[in-house]
């Protein structure tokens with residue numbers, strides 16, 4: 454119950470890592486605000502965890518401002534912001550074939566959204582003199598891949614650099630800002646893709662020392678740690694949860 458009575462905003466809560474984290478936050482005692490553009494699933498999750506659903510597009514400034522101001526107004530505080538919503542569309546590929554429209558769409562949803570969520574969460578945390586922000590980056594912000602998704606990679610690099618700077622800037626105001634860098638996670642979408650194309654899965658699995666993808670609950674456990682006071686001396690950090698990928702040269706057979 455490390456998040457007892459804390460008010461925690463989770464974006465992208467309708468699916469995958471966000472869904473697992475909404476459940477974990479609730480299990481740790483938080484009042485969870487489940488944010489997503491997917492209204493139906495956001496409401497289902499909110500009902501399940503006894504939280505609140507907010508349907509919002511995190512790449513829209515007015516909606517993000519209304520989200521955080523509304524949470525502060527209704528619940529009195531914003532203790533945790535898990536800025537996690539993101540996309541990885543198929544038309545984001547090699548730089549040679551990825552068009553400007555796809556590039557700008559991915560940057561807007563993955564990076565601009567984090568800028569907006571931090572911009573409108575931080576003033577509430579300043580008033581409280583306390584807060585924890587966790588921004589979802591990725592291990593691809595730390596390593597290069599021959600199987601490129603150029604806009605996605607650049608978008609997560611942006612999240613990482615922005616997070617570091619915010620962590621440093623607000624460190625003496627009690628606000629911690631950390632980046633989460635998950636390795637590949639076995640979300641339903643990814644598993645479906647890999648089931649259809651086992652070679653694609655094998656190409657990636659060979660680089661994971663643990664020899665498997667993460668379960669979303671394993672990522673959620675790391676987020677709960679970063680959200681809670683257990684990580685009270687951590688800020689501006691790159692928190693890597695990747696089954697050993699970034700540490701590996703040769704993996705076990």
Ligand code: NAD
Pocket residue numbers: 464465466467468469470471488489490491509510511512537538539540541562589590591592634635636637638639640642643
């Ligand atoms: P997911 O597709 O299962 O869930 C993402 C959620 O975000 C969806 O519910 C979607 O509706 C929501 N969303 C998308 N655009 C939105 C918008 N504009 N406004 C509000 N909500 C929006 O994805 P996931 O695998 O759980 O990924 C979550 C985060 O983790 C993403 O930032 C992703 O880039 C990152 N990540 C994922 C993996 C992985 O292997 N799955 C690895 C590293 C990082």
